[in-house]
Amino acid sequence: MAISIPSTRKYGFRMNVVGAFGALIILFWVAIAIFAPHITPYPVGKIVDFNNFAPMSSKDLLGTDYLGRDMLSRIIMGARYTVGISAAGVTLACTIGVTLGMIAAVVGGIFDNVLSRFMDALLSMPSLLFGLVVVAGVGSSIKVLILTLAVIYAPGSFRFARSLAVNFNAMDFVTVARARGEGILYLISEEIFPNIIGPVFADFGLRFVFIVLLLSGLSFLGLGVQPPQADWGALVRQNLGGLSYGAPAVVFPSIAIASLTIAVNMVIDNLPQRIRDRIEQ
Amino acid sequence: MSGTMARLVLFRLGVMLVSLVIVAFAVFFATEMLPGNVVEILLGQSATPQAVAALRHAMHLDQPAFVQFLHWLAGLLSGNLGHSYVNNISVSTLIGERLANSLRLAAITTVVSVPISLALGITSAIFRGSLYDRIVSVVSISVVSVPEFLVATTAVLIFAVQLQWLPALSLTNNVHGWFGQLKIYAMPVMTLSFVISAQMIRMTRAAVIDTLNTPYCEMALLKGSSRRRVVLRHALPNALGPIANAVALSLSYLIGGVIIVETIFDYPGMAKLMVDAVSTRDIPLIQSCAMIFAITYLLLVTIADLMIIVSNPRLRK
Numbered sequence: 001m002a003i004s005i006p007s008t009r010k011y012g013f014r015m016n017v018v019g020a021f022g023a024l025i026i027l028f029w030v031a032i033a034i035f036a037p038h039i040t041p042y043p044v045g046k047i048v049d050f051n052n053f054a055p056m057s058s059k060d061l062l063g064t065d066y067l068g069r070d071m072l073s074r075i076i077m078g079a080r081y082t083v084g085i086s087a088a089g090v091t092l093a094c095t096i097g098v099t100l101g102m103i104a105a106v107v108g109g110i111f112d113n114v115l116s117r118f119m120d121a122l123l124s125m126p127s128l129l130f131g132l133v134v135v136a137g138v139g140s141s142i143k144v145l146i147l148t149l150a151v152i153y154a155p156g157s158f159r160f161a162r163s164l165a166v167n168f169n170a171m172d173f174v175t176v177a178r179a180r181g182e183g184i185l186y187l188i189s190e191e192i193f194p195n196i197i198g199p200v201f202a203d204f205g206l207r208f209v210f211i212v213l214l215l216s217g218l219s220f221l222g223l224g225v226q227p228p229q230a231d232w233g234a235l236v237r238q239n240l241g242g243l244s245y246g247a248p249a250v251v252f253p254s255i256a257i258a259s260l261t262i263a264v265n266m267v268i269d270n271l272p273q274r275i276r277d278r279i280e281q
Numbered sequence: 282m283s284g285t286m287a288r289l290v291l292f293r294l295g296v297m298l299v300s301l302v303i304v305a306f307a308v309f310f311a312t313e314m315l316p317g318n319v320v321e322i323l324l325g326q327s328a329t330p331q332a333v334a335a336l337r338h339a340m341h342l343d344q345p346a347f348v349q350f351l352h353w354l355a356g357l358l359s360g361n362l363g364h365s366y367v368n369n370i371s372v373s374t375l376i377g378e379r380l381a382n383s384l385r386l387a388a389i390t391t392v393v394s395v396p397i398s399l400a401l402g403i404t405s406a407i408f409r410g411s412l413y414d415r416i417v418s419v420v421s422i423s424v425v426s427v428p429e430f431l432v433a434t435t436a437v438l439i440f441a442v443q444l445q446w447l448p449a450l451s452l453t454n455n456v457h458g459w460f461g462q463l464k465i466y467a468m469p470v471m472t473l474s475f476v477i478s479a480q481m482i483r484m485t486r487a488a489v490i491d492t493l494n495t496p497y498c499e500m501a502l503l504k505g506s507s508r509r510r511v512v513l514r515h516a517l518p519n520a521l522g523p524i525a526n527a528v529a530l531s532l533s534y535l536i537g538g539v540i541i542v543e544t545i546f547d548y549p550g551m552a553k554l555m556v557d558a559v560s561t562r563d564i565p566l567i568q569s570c571a572m573i574f575a576i577t578y579l580l581l582v583t584i585a586d587l588m589i590i591v592s593n594p595r596l597r598k
Contacts, residue, residue: 117296121303124578126538129552133567136559213428217541220430236430243438254431261426269422 097157402485
């Protein structure tokens with residue numbers, strides 16, 4: 001419920017300082033994730049210090065982990081797994097959910113009813129538990145993680161997109177398009193999708209936050225990204241022993257997770273009113 | 282209760298039953314698809330082909346999947362949850378105490394967090410745009426963005442390691458007395474309250490503000506009622522539905538979503554039971570746990586929907 005900023009052009013996009021700051025943090029982590037192998041000061045697995053849980057120093061900017069490996073390098077590489085897996089998962093979930101949601105709204109009838117009930121049934125499983133069961137049953141790999149995350153979050157996205165699309169489906173321009181004899185594909189891609197893209201984008205962001213937290217939770221329980229690879233959740237788990245000394249090795253991965261998720265929330269909360277006016281319903 | 286309302290309520294209950302059957306179906310076939318052959322795991326070294334076939338027959342595993350499903354569903358309806366594959370104890374015995382523990386934790390957390398979140402959400406809607414409102418919203422956004430294991434481990438670090446006020450683990454058996462119980466539940470409840478409150482605060486505030494934008498609230502304001510009166514008398518009754526929905530969704534998290542809290546504090550609840558069951562491929566136990574989670578969720582969502590119907594004055598005639 002921020003103050004609305006009038007935008008002059010149709011696709012004008014202005015953001016206040018807080019939103020821009022959030023966007024900057026997101027861009028920063030994305031850039032880190034993309035260029036990770038080129039900017040780590042040390043190889044990720046290399047033991048650089050015989051002190052475990054070493055404090056911050058000029059040699060190891062963020063200290064060392066429980067084996068004496070450089071934390072900065074590990075967090076930089078961790079960004080790849082956390083950001084990459086979450087982005088892949090949320091893209092898959094929202095593509096499936098939004099497409100099916102729009103189709104269900106346009107087609108209606110039995111198809112809509114059956115699909116909606118099925119999605120509701122999927123929604124009724126606790127997400128973390130569902131993830132744990134799949135991962136414990138099938139075994140953990142990055143592919144399995146991405147698919148599981150997508151399956152967990154697609155139903156919510158479906159419900160959201162469907163409830164938006166149903167409103168537009170009843171509008172005159174869709175009725176007219178239908179009377180012209182346009183197919184489903186045209187209806188959803190040309191008539192409905194452009195109208196719901198704003199809220200869907202915001203929903204995408206929120207779902208990304210949930211996925212980051214869920215992935216970190218899975219890794220924290222030891223069922224997410226497997227060693228020698230480590231995402232931020234796994235880094236927290238590995239270095240949990242350093243918690244009682246307040247070691248930077250356990251503090252910084254946590255800060256990394258929090259900074260990413262808070263940044264996404266900051267952007268969503270400060271989206272222009274026109275885009276976010278439906279989000280909080 | 283009018284005819285329309287009764288019809289809506291009945292329809293909603295019907296939808297719940299249909300969802301329940303779909304869930305049962307999904308749970309059964311999803312667990313059947315778990316890799317790993319139960320019979321071979323059970324027999325271990327002595328898994329000769331004959332023994333495998335005999336045990337499969339004894340456990341009805343040689344029947345078609347759909348027949349197995351009907352068997353299982355019939356057992357479920359008559360209250361017979363089957364026996365654990367691993368130690369042959371009846372599933373209801375295994376679940377009983379764990380479910381009681383989970384429900385107790387959920388109940389305490391509900392009693393603590395729901396009033397606080399509703400109060401914070403409603404007051405920040407009353408003082409919308411003030412410093413108070415902004416502080417509440419920033420704090421709740423931050424809390425919802427932080428992984429719960431971080432909240433839990435930080436709490437352990439502060440209250441158990443540094444201050445040594447509270448025990449780090451919840452071994453509920455050998456603690457007596459009111460104060461001892463309080464100490465055990467303090468940290469799990471605190472962590473869970475943090476996690477579920479943020480969502481409830483945000484949704485409550487949004488729901489109240491949504492109704493504040495309606496013409497009748499504007500009218501009340503123009504007639505000169507105070508902001509507090511407009512919120513409490515005019516907006517709040519109409520925001521009850523969405524608020525109930527938000528509360529139900531948050532609470533559904535408390536039975537199954539608490540696995541991290543149960544793990545960190547070593548609390549013997551349902552979620553841990555189910556994860557353990559998965560690692561031993563104890564399919565009857567997994568199925569029963571999954572059904573309990575699904576039933577809880579469906580019950581809560583149905584209650585929320587019923588509250589929306591019942592609290593809608595337009596349906597009351």
